[in-house]
Amino acid sequence: MSQYVVGIDLGTSNSALAYAPLDEARLPIGLLELPQLVDVGVVERRRLLPSFLYIPAEAETQAGGLGVPWDASGKLVVGAFARDHGAQVPDRLVSSAKSWLCHAAVDRRGPILPWGKGDDGVRKVSPLEATARYLLHLRRAFEAAHPEAPLGQQRVILTVPASFDPGARELTVEAARAAGLPNVVLLEEPQAAVYAWLEKRGESWRKELSVGDRVLVVDIGGGTTDFSLIDTVDEEGSLGLRRVAVGDHILLGGDNMDYALAFALKKELEEGGAALDAWQMRVLVQACRAAKEALLLDEDAGGPTSQAILVPNRGAKLFKKNLKAELTRERVLEVVLQGFFPSCGPDATPEQRRVGLTQLGLPYATDPAITRHLAQFLTRHAREGEAFALPTAILFNGGVLGSPAIQQRITQVISTWLAEADAPEARVLSGAELDVAVARGAAAYGQAREGGGLRIRGGTARTYYVGVEQPMPAVPGYEPPVTAVCVAPFGMEEGTALDLPAQRFGLVVGQPARFRFFSSSVRKTDPIGSELDPLPPDLEELAPIETTLDGTAGAVVEVGLSAAVTPVGTLELSCVDAAAERRWKLEFDVRDRAA
Secondary structure, three states, X not given: OOOEEEEEEEOOOEEEEEEEEOOOOOOOOEEOOEEEEEEOXXXXXXXXXXXXXXXXXXXXXXXXXXXXXXXXXXXOEEOHHHHHHHHHOHHHEEOOHHHHHOOOXXXXXXXXXXXXOOOOOOOOEOHHHHHHHHHHHHHHHHHHHOOOOOHHHOEEEEEEOOOOOHHHHHHHHHHHHHOOOOOOEEEEHXXXXXXXXXXXXXXXXXHHOOOOOEEEEEEEOOOOEEEEEEEEEEEOOEEEEEEEEEOOOEOOOHHHHHHHHHHHHHHHHHHOOOXXXXXXXXXXXXXXXXXXXXXXXXXXXXXXXEEEEEEOOOOOOOOOOOEEEEEXXXXXXXHHHHHHOOOOOOOOOOOOOOOOOOOOOOOOOOOOOHHHHHHHHHHHOOOOOOOOOOOOEEEEEOHHHHOHHHHHHHHHHHHHHHHHOOOOOOEEXXXXXXXXXXXXXXHHHHHHHHHOOOOEEOOOOOEEEEEEEOOOOOEOOEOOOEEXXXXXXXXXXXXXXXXXXXXXXXXXXXOEEEEOEEEEOOOOOOOOOOEEOOOOOOOEEOOOEEEEOOOOOOOEEEEEEEEEEOOOOOEEEEEEEOOXXXXXXXXXXXXXXXX
């Protein structure tokens, strides 16, 4: 029997766990201090678990001191030591597993991380395994603190980016199962941030928002940037919240800022006659990350105004001096604000600069200007008569936005846009702790599910379509045209199922077949069953499913289609042969194919 509701923020850079007892008293949400290795033989409790995985060499494992209370082997290390020590041995460090988990162009179940390293004897893991390892650490930490309450038996809410497609959501659930969490419910991170704000404000939130308010959630973490719009609506005389738009999954965040600072220092060191190899550059990036986090604290918070950067020497020249540099708060703000938050107009769009050939890897954003990505998002989701969506309130989330200077720059840019549109200035909703808001908000959402509290409505963040091949004679070198049929409209609620009305299709069984899927975050009015021909440019093609369905080889069975959003928050599509009482379920990304 469940005793707790638990919220897990599985972040790109840091993870956190919040919880509250399931009882009528509705006790405050607590944050679990997470035991983790911070140095050889030293385990400490910290409220954040860095989402890094270090793969020790055999000699390190045999030497001991890399274990945690529930696993003394030290064969895979998660947390602060993995991040900090891994910066010195980057060939053995796995980072950004969450970003890899949503990258459909690689085999996400295959041992590909650390990425780009050759056959050097280092064990590799899959993005799925790395994600499961983080969740396993969180599970064991919770059970160490609450041995009477196995986490797999609690009400667990696991957060994902709003922009995660069905395949990435399915893989997240699969990683949770591998970690011994069989019954998680998924929640979008921007919504979790709003739940955290609601929990912090209590009933007073109704005095801060009113019907017609539109809240812009700006979520900038270590590896990703997400935008969402949430409307305040009238629900039978009471205030309600409805998520009305989400942005693309933008691989752009604090990690990019670390690289920008590292390249700035690299140029400075090279001008002084130094030369950095690839290994030293990776160490420099990690050092800049730590310095950035310390220096972007508000001056009134008592943080340092400068920090020394040390890059160790390695190789044959043992007596060569280590490389030294210094970062000041002013330098960090200059690089970050000018490079990532430049002033621009509300009609700006991200620049698309690409070289014809590129190394395979994560599909990072090509334009680092987050303000241009924000302008594009607001323009895409404008209401009728608007040049761009006009927010009346802003809610910040994510570790990067712990910096008051960055919050002020974004607010200033948005205020300029609103002034040009003769719209009122947007107010900033404050109160939640940015680094743990998602975990706390997930727990608050779990409380709302259990106790009938306020729920943010929204359903699916996109409209989903299946590709249907059109009949035509075989022509050499020419593939039959494909139309897109809507199978899940925007906003389809979890726990619901819809059948395509009176439409029949031919399903190929008994032989390998490829199913194509599409989605759109801007086509919000297409009803289920609507057919798009030709394919419009605002559709995004998802990873296909390649599978062989049971049946007579080469047979084509007449079927209807049924879509369901599971209570967990994943999307399922079924092909139904009513006459034979047969059903084939198409699971997103059951087979990964590297592009």
